[in-house]
Amino acid sequence: MGEPDSTAGKIQDKPCPERPLGRLLRQSYKKQTHVQLYLPIADIPVNIFLILAMGAAVGFVSGMFGIGGGFLMTPLLIFVGIAPAVAVASVASHIAASSFSGAISYWRRRAIDPVLALVLLSGGSLGTALGVWTFTLLRSLGQLDLMIAMSYVILLTTVGGLMFWEGLRALLRARRGGPVTTRRPGSHVWIHGLPLKMRFKRSKIYLSIIPVVVIGLVIGFIGAVMGIGGGFILVPLLIYVLRVPTSTVIGTSMVLTLVTMVFATMLHAVTNHLVDAVLALILMVGGVTGAQFGARAGQKIRGEHLRLLLGLLVLAVGVRFAVELVIRPEDLFTIRETGGGG
Amino acid sequence: MTARLLILAVLALGAVLAAPPAQAERLIVSVSNHRVTVTPNYSGEELVLFGSVEKDATTPPGRNYDLVVTVAGPRADMVTRRKERRFGIWINTDSRQFLKVPTYLALFSNRPFDAIASPEVQRRQQLGLNNVLLTQRVGPDYADVVPDDAFRSAFVRLRKQHGLYREETSAVTFLTPTLFRTGIPLPAEVPIGTYSVEIKLFADGALVAKTDSAFEIVKVGFEQFVATTARQNGFVYGLVTAFMALMTGWMASIVFRKD
Numbered sequence: 001m002g003e004p005d006s007t008a009g010k011i012q013d014k015p016c017p018e019r020p021l022g023r024l025l026r027q028s029y030k031k032q033t034h035v036q037l038y039l040p041i042a043d044i045p046v047n048i049f050l051i052l053a054m055g056a057a058v059g060f061v062s063g064m065f066g067i068g069g070g071f072l073m074t075p076l077l078i079f080v081g082i083a084p085a086v087a088v089a090s091v092a093s094h095i096a097a098s099s100f101s102g103a104i105s106y107w108r109r110r111a112i113d114p115v116l117a118l119v120l121l122s123g124g125s126l127g128t129a130l131g132v133w134t135f136t137l138l139r140s141l142g143q144l145d146l147m148i149a150m151s152y153v154i155l156l157t158t159v160g161g162l163m164f165w166e167g168l169r170a171l172l173r174a175r176r177g178g179p180v181t182t183r184r185p186g187s188h189v190w191i192h193g194l195p196l197k198m199r200f201k202r203s204k205i206y207l208s209i210i211p212v213v214v215i216g217l218v219i220g221f222i223g224a225v226m227g228i229g230g231g232f233i234l235v236p237l238l239i240y241v242l243r244v245p246t247s248t249v250i251g252t253s254m255v256l257t258l259v260t261m262v263f264a265t266m267l268h269a270v271t272n273h274l275v276d277a278v279l280a281l282i283l284m285v286g287g288v289t290g291a292q293f294g295a296r297a298g299q300k301i302r303g304e305h306l307r308l309l310l311g312l313l314v315l316a317v318g319v320r321f322a323v324e325l326v327i328r329p330e331d332l333f334t335i336r337e338t339g340g341g342g
Numbered sequence: 343m344t345a346r347l348l349i350l351a352v353l354a355l356g357a358v359l360a361a362p363p364a365q366a367e368r369l370i371v372s373v374s375n376h377r378v379t380v381t382p383n384y385s386g387e388e389l390v391l392f393g394s395v396e397k398d399a400t401t402p403p404g405r406n407y408d409l410v411v412t413v414a415g416p417r418a419d420m421v422t423r424r425k426e427r428r429f430g431i432w433i434n435t436d437s438r439q440f441l442k443v444p445t446y447l448a449l450f451s452n453r454p455f456d457a458i459a460s461p462e463v464q465r466r467q468q469l470g471l472n473n474v475l476l477t478q479r480v481g482p483d484y485a486d487v488v489p490d491d492a493f494r495s496a497f498v499r500l501r502k503q504h505g506l507y508r509e510e511t512s513a514v515t516f517l518t519p520t521l522f523r524t525g526i527p528l529p530a531e532v533p534i535g536t537y538s539v540e541i542k543l544f545a546d547g548a549l550v551a552k553t554d555s556a557f558e559i560v561k562v563g564f565e566q567f568v569a570t571t572a573r574q575n576g577f578v579y580g581l582v583t584a585f586m587a588l589m590t591g592w593m594a595s596i597v598f599r600k601d
Contacts, residue, residue: 038384040561040568045385045530093587100591101598146433262584269580273572277583284587288594325431332425333496334434 041276042086048282050080055286059098062287063294064301065310066102066250068095068229068257071156073283074148075317082279084145088135088227089268090276090283095229096261097284098291099254106251113202113248116212117255123213124260127220132267135225139272149321151226156318159233163311170304203248211242216256224264229257232314366401369553370394371541378528378559389526389557395543397520408451408458408544409514410469413526415446415506415559416535422497438493439479445533446506447474450513450524459547467542467549471498471509505529534559 037048054076062069070091077087106112138144194208215237219230234253238244244252269275298306371393378387395407419441423434451458455469468474472489476497480487487494501507506529514524526539536558543551561569572579 036385038380038565040565041572043531093583096584096587097591097594100588101594102591104592104595143434150431262587265584265587266577266580269572269583270576273576273579275572275580275583277568277572277579277586280583281586281590284590288590288598292594292598327432328427329425329432331500332432333493333500334423334425335497335500336421336423 037278037282039082039276039279041090041274042082042279044081046080046082046279051279051282052286054080055094055283056290057286058283059287059290060294060297061290061313062098063291063296064298065232065306066235066295066298067231067310068099068261069287070095070223070228070230071152071226071232071314071317073287074227075152075321077279078148084148085135085139085272086274086276086279088148088225089265089272089274090280091227092224092261092264092268093275093277093280094283094287096258096265098287099229099231099258099261101288101291103251103254103258106254109251110202111248112251112255113200113244114255115198116200116203116244116248117252119198119209119212120216120219120252120256121259123216123218124220124256125263127217127222128224128260128263129220129267130217131221131224132264132271134221135268136271138225146325148226149325151222152321153318153325155222155226155233156314157322158318159236160311160313160315160318163232163236163307164315165311167304167306167308167311171308174304203244203252205243205245207242215241219256220260220263223257223260224267229261231257232310366398367407367543367545367551368396368398369541369543369551370396371539371553371555373526373539373555373557376557378532378557379562380532380534380559380565381562384530386530386532387528389528391524391526391539391541391555393522393541395520395522395551405545407516407519407550408453409516409522410455410458410467410542410544411448411450411514411524411526412468412474412540412542413446413448413450413537414444414540415533415537416444417442418445418533419443420445420497422493422500424493424496438497440497441477441479441484443476445535446528446537447471447501448508448526449474449510450526451511452514452516452522454511458544463547463549471502471507504531506531506533528559532559534561 036045037051038045054073058069058073058076061067061072073094074084074087074091077091078084082090103112135144138147194210196209197206198209199206215234219234219237222228222233223230231250231253234256235249238249238253239246265275301309371391374390374392378389391411419439420443421437421439423437425432426435428435449470451469455464455473458464459467459469464470465473475486476494477484477486478493489495498507502509505527508527514522516522536556539555539557541553541555542549560566
């Protein structure tokens with residue numbers, strides 16, 4: 001019985017099956033055992049400062065671009081070694097916190113259209129319920145991890161590619177000295193010919209509630225399945241498809257994100273018992289703090305640069321998932337507990 | 343009189359039944375800690391199992407003992423899935439279900455199992471990870487398969503990588519010819535529940551004595567509270583989490599208020 005910590009070394013020096021980041025996580029808490037925290041639902045010990053730093057980093061990015069940041073947070077947690085299902089469910093509450101603090105400040109500035117938000121929400125709630133139901137179904141079929149990865153690849157590469165392209169074109173236009181107009185397609189598309197029209201006073205628009213409900217539904221659905229707020233898809237949709245003015249678009253989208261994510265947290269907690277409150281709290285604290293600094297940094301960067309950067313970021317996460325799917329995994333076998341037993 | 347005869351008969355019968363593994367030795371063991379608590383900063387632990395071989399008058403002199411300790415954690419059903427390349431991406435295709443298998447399994451001995459007993463005895467006494475019974479659902483049947491079956495070996499290998507299945511044939515040390523000790527390492531992600539410890543004493547390739555012990559691993563404090571609430575009161579847990587999210591967001595908006 002040599003030095004006092006020989007036991008701990010013996011246990012942890014076993015080869016770790018996790019990905020490199022997971023290994024890093026483990027090594028870091030090996031050195032500083034006092035900062036590690038055991039996550040009750042994820043069932044693994046993590047370095048509290050690492051998770052806090054991740055929350056702050058994602059918060060910074062989300063504050064900078066005015067998005068929820070779920071599409072970054074969920075993958076990061078997965079890469080660190082937290083089960084995708086737990087990551088998706090816990091990030092929902094993290095996004096709820098950050099969008100709530102955002103929504104409050106937008107509300108003070110009267111930059112929220114309450115009527116539009118309500119109509120979006122009617123679709124959003126239904127979409128979230130459908131999403132959580134699908135999530136449960138896929139989980140029982142053993143294909144949840146694959147579906148999460150696949151939807152990330154498809155959604156992020158498409159949206160990221162489009163944003164990047166848009167940003168690049170705007171930048172080139174600016175270079176050539178042309179007017180930097182944010183394109184708002186003026187053509188009256190079929191969407192504006194739909195029935196059930198309604199006037200949204202604060203946004204000063206008059207349009208059918210059908211596309212509004214459908215957009216809410218889609219965002220709610222993908223939010224619940226993928227663990228993202230969906231702000232980065234919702235905002236362009238509201239601007240380009242519904243032609244919501246920029247004055248109310250971010251605030252209103254935050255209200256939708258807030259309510260769907262609170263709803264998703266509840267449903268994930270009730271049906272799948274996968275929400276890790278301890279993990280969520282650390283992420284929230286890091287996230288809301290980082291967001292404040294991000295927002296300040298964001299104001300110093302030009303709009304088209306910002307969009308270009310965001311596009312690149314979204315694209316990069318999508319490509320990262322694609323690579324993971326295409327290359328031969330390190331291990332072809334996986335184990336999962338299916339309950340039962342005693 | 344009849345009563346006394348009956349008792350004698352029962353005793354005799356008991357002696358006959360217990361005789362084959364020869365009652366010449368008795369095992370006395372103790373685990374260093376019968377209740378391991380998983381606290382928020384739990385990072386793995388090692389228990390120590392101490393024991394001694396008690397001989398009596400009938401013990402043949404000069405016997406060499408071998409000892410095998412089997413520690414089995416709470417049982418659970420598990421699925422092992424295999425990925426295959428379909429349409430250019432790797433997806434889960436085939437899977438095999440393991441029924442009520444130990445979530446933690448450790449086999450320790452003082453020397454290689456081959457040196458302790460014959461393959462037949464090894465199989466019967468489940469010595470070594472290759473011989474432990476891991477029931478699988480194979481179609482409509484429940485059975486264990488050959489040790490080199492792809493799913494079984496992958497299952498054991500993955501559990502080993504996590505430190506949850508282990509086999510060490512030099513872990514048991516005899517401090518004196520009859521006094522032994524072994525460590526039971528528990529990794530950080532150790533499953534919660536009751537663990538059974540089975541100690542088997544071998545001499546000349548045959549089982550001569552056997553005893554059991556147990557310990558439990560429990561989550562305590564806040565940990566335990568959060569985990570049970572999440573499972574049993576999903577609704578309240580969800581409400582509290584959602585409320586916590588709103589409070590955090592609200593606090594942030596106050597702390598960082600710009601206007």
